[in-house]
Amino acid sequence: MPAAPPLRCAVNGVLLLDKPSGITSNSALQTARRLLAARKAGHTGTLDPMASGLLPLTFGEATKFSQMLLDADKTYEAGVKLGIQTDTGDTEGTVLSTQPVAVDETGLRAALVNFTGEIEQTPPMYSALKHNGKPLYEYARAGVEIERAPRRVTVAELTLLLFQKDRFVIRVACSKGAYIRSLAIDIGTALGCGAHLDSLRRTRIGDFDLSGSVTLDALEATALAQRDALLAPVDALLKGFPKLELERASARLILQGQPLYLPTQGKTVPSQNLGDCVRLYGPDGFLGLGQRKEDGQIWPKRLIDSSSLAKFQ
Secondary structure (H helix, E strand, O other), rough: OOOOOOOOOOOOOOEEEEEEEOHHHHHHHHHHHHHHOEEEEEEEEOOOOOOOOEEEEEHHHHHHHHEEEEOOOOEEEEEEOOEEOOOEOOOOOEEEEEEOOOHHHHHHHHHOOOOOOEEEEEEOOOOOOOOOEEEEHHHHOOOOOOOOOOEEEEEEEEEEEOOOOOOEEEEEEEOOOHHHHHHHHHHHHHHHEEEEEEEEEEEEEEOHHHOOOOOHHHHHHHHOOOOOOOOOOHHHHOOOOOEEOOHHHHHHHHHHHHHHHHHHHOOOOOOOOOEEEEEEOOOOOEEEEEOOOOOEEEEEEEEEEHHHHHOOO
């Protein structure tokens, strides 16, 4: 492996990574961090090692906004193998049972209808959900079963993409907290033959999809001096929030931690209503995220380092 380039301070932005299957999200993050020679890096939520697809990574000042996609809706393409149940609900587990498959496409489509809209799911034991401070998968590996309460999640879309006797592929658009492995298991139970997840690819998260993504191989093949051009700007994760443009004096106040009064400060740009937060911009560019109060004031919520603002443009 070639020696890593020296770390640089000014690596700021969002990389829409197309993660390969077979590696952890943290391993993918550290590889991208090394290739970008970035001092500070984070991700916006993990993908299972077996899963591939969209994994937004943040660098430098963008790490301050890494949590913004945790509540976003997501879309996956999932392969489901019928007739085989595993202890993990996917291909990495131990086979628990096998059953004959007597399912046709018509029967499958009829079953899928029952898994759209608001449904109840029981989180799988092999998940990162915590119990008494420990992730459930640690209990599962020790042979301990923890009682889990069902939770309500929303499946906005469940489209059959491929059917092959004992295997099918579906596109799933779902809310935060939905487990695709649990969905595969539950569909297999409904069909009376059992099932497990044999492939998973995330194609969308929030407003982002794979069209703007880059693989680790493509990142490595790009000259170091050109790699920063593959990054989206620091404010990319916030583009759904309303935008507030400030004059220089108002921008200075907000950077000093002072509140602003919305009706008399700046110009608002209409956008999707996503709560009480607004994107703040001064004459030199993005400043950070502000919090709207009931009295019309805007308070700084999370600001970038204004001393290096020019490097974000």
